[in-house]
Amino acid sequence: MNNPLISAVRGAICVERDEPALIEEAVCKLYSALLKANEIEESDIACLLLTQTGDLKSRNPAGGLRKGGYCATTPLFCMQELEIEGMLERVIRLLVITNKVVEQVRPVFLDGAEKLRPDLANLGNIQPS
Numbered sequence: 001m002n003n004p005l006i007s008a009v010r011g012a013i014c015v016e017r018d019e020p021a022l023i024e025e026a027v028c029k030l031y032s033a034l035l036k037a038n039e040i041e042e043s044d045i046a047c048l049l050l051t052q053t054g055d056l057k058s059r060n061p062a063g064g065l066r067k068g069g070y071c072a073t074t075p076l077f078c079m080q081e082l083e084i085e086g087m088l089e090r091v092i093r094l095l096v097i098t099n100k101v102v103e104q105v106r107p108v109f110l111d112g113a114e115k116l117r118p119d120l121a122n123l124g125n126i127q128p129s
Helices: 020-037 062-067
Strands: 009-014 047-052 076-080 089-099 106-112
Touching: 009 020, 020 062, 020 076, 020 089, 020 106, 047 062, 062 076
Parallel strands: 009 106, 047 076
Antiparallel strands: 009 089, 047 089
């Protein structure tokens, strides 16, 4: 059953290499773009789920968000993405769960992650300012 008082918005981004600074930059870019595309304020977020593929080991993306000045009081839960044969490499995924209704959910896929869901890839891709 759908709860009309919450929404969930997803996004993904590919990271060029497994380097702490690149992971931090990518997760902050994705988070910022996702909030902008969906007109979400951090105060609207109940929690944030993050996954990363097993080839990204040098930095926890949740720590990267906090270092970037985001999510100071938001509960974050970070997991490793399931390893599936032929999966896209070096991907960070976010699932933002909000305490408000997002009228038109716009998933965001950036920097090569558009391959994951080409049917949704252009719905919310607004570049962060």
